[in-house]
Amino acid sequence: MKTPEKKTSAPLDLVERGTRRGSSDSPYLRIFKSNVYVRDLARSVSFYVDQLGFSVLADGRFEFGRWIAVAPPDGSTILALLAPKRNSDNYKLIGRPTNIGFITEDINATYELWLSRGVHFSQPPQSQLWGGTFARFCDPDKNAFELIASDEMSRDIEAQRRAIAEKAELERRTAQELEIAKQVQARLFPQTLPAVAGLDYAGVCIQARHVGGDYYDFLALGQERLGLLIGDISGKGMAAALLMANLQANLRSQFALAREQPHLLLRSVNELFYQNTADSSYATFFYAEYDGPKQRLRYTNCGHLAAILLRQDDTLEMLHSTGTVLGLFKDWDGPTVECQMHPGDMLALYTDGVTESFNEAEEEFGEARLIEALRRHRAQPAQAILALIVEALRRFSSEEQHDDITLIVAKCSCD
Structure with a gap:
């Protein structure tokens, strides 16, 4: 005969089983x-x-x-x-x-x-x-x-009590590790701006979490040439941050190709990214090279949002995608497009965290508001324009930030 359990143990056991069942199948109660x-x-x-x-x-x-x-x-x-x-x-x-x-x-x-x-x-x-x-x-x-x-x-x-203490210690360690990760990732963004005569430029990345998947960079290509890069990694949080670091490492390791053959650089980065990430991982990417003496911009848009080129006469050009995203397919190809820059022209590169910021009515900030803000503040230095647009985003979207906000502004001021 089976020995009956104590009366006090059965209700406790039921409570424990009910708690586990409720935590997975029912709302917290x-x-x-x-x-x-x-x-x-x-x-x-x-x-x-x-x-x-x-x-x-x-x-x-x-x-x-x-x-x-x-x-x-x-x-x-x-x-x-x-x-x-x-x-x-x-x-x-x-x-x-x-x-x-x-x-x-x-x-x-x-x-x-x-x-x-x-x-x-x-x-x-x-x-x-x-x-x-x-x-x-x-x-x-x-x-x-x-x-x-x-x-x-x-x-x-x-x-x-032990469980609460262990949870608190785990949360403390996690917060500490996230803070370290945030500091490490911050060092991946440009720490200095290579000088290019006649070009006033700046970039900013405001992450929605401790770490994120947006990326921007500036590469000194020599002979008054500058590479401007912006990317958006699929996903959010730590996973996206690791992919972002992977992409940055790939770009930096292939830096020599950017000097003369940017097309080969992107093909090489795509191959490395494809081999070292999950099947569903990818990055939209925009690579531009500005030649100061020739006042020329060459760019390749890898599935990224169209860049905004606001001309001195207030006309607008959108630099749309020229190729597919990086890392999703083994073979990548995309043409490089060239356009002439003139004094007073302004280039803006951005991620969807800018245009898809939304307010309480779930209305997005959108491309039109971004263009209007660029026009309104175009007389300001590049760094000031960034600050003013970020402030406009925060006023527009008073709720919690849901996506990384990354933006580059470059103004041509050569004679």
Whole structure:
């Protein structure tokens, strides 16, 4: 014959199984509050805070009156203190047993502490037949509560405490590692701007998380030539950041090709990216080379958003995609397009975090607003233009940032 389990173990086992099932199949759920009706809110708050060591979580006024929420140190459940009107049904509940029980790991220590603070106990701690210890106490309005402890409960409390401490330590280490990753990734962005006569340029990347998948860079190609690069890695967070670092390393390792054969550079980077990443990983990418003495721009757009070329006479040219994205296909090909730059012309490269920022009405910032902002601030230096556009984005989208925001502005000022 199978030995029956203790009666106390079955309910606990059911709770554990139910908790696991709920966490995976159902929305999060826990007891929010229990009402305690009192005559004097100020006196009651003083009792729960000063004598029991609770904290005040909320204090508000509603149609039914004032409502003050207090909670024990672990904040597991809230007591809602309410002062009902005289002659109301709830007023009659003041001074009655609340059927609310508090569990403690050391009932004798808690009893002595609360007793020293003036808490009135109608029953001191007493051992019970079920193996636990039980006490009763009252608040200033004679509302009765239970104080409970048992060895099994104490073990559960200690296990919960360890789990909470381990979770807090894990969160601390994760935050620390993310901060280190953020600092490392920040060093991957340009630390200095190569000087190119007649070109005023700047770039910025504001990540939505600690780390992200947007990338921009400036390459000194010699002979007054500058490479301007911007990319957007598929995905977000740490995975995208690792892919971004992979792409940056590939580009830097193949840097020599950029001097004379940028087309071969992109083919080589595509092959490396394809071989070293998952099948679904890719990057949209825009590579441009500016030749200062010739005032010439050559570019290849690898599936990226169309760059904006705002001419000095206020006409607009969009530099659309010339080839597919990098890393998705083994073989890549895309033509290089050339265009002439003139004094007063302005080039803007950006990622979708700029145009797809949205406001509370879920309206996107969009390409048109970006172009209008470039036109409005075109007389400003490149760095100032970036700052003004970022500020406009933050005013437009007051909600949490959902995607990395990366932007490059380059102004041709040569004679």
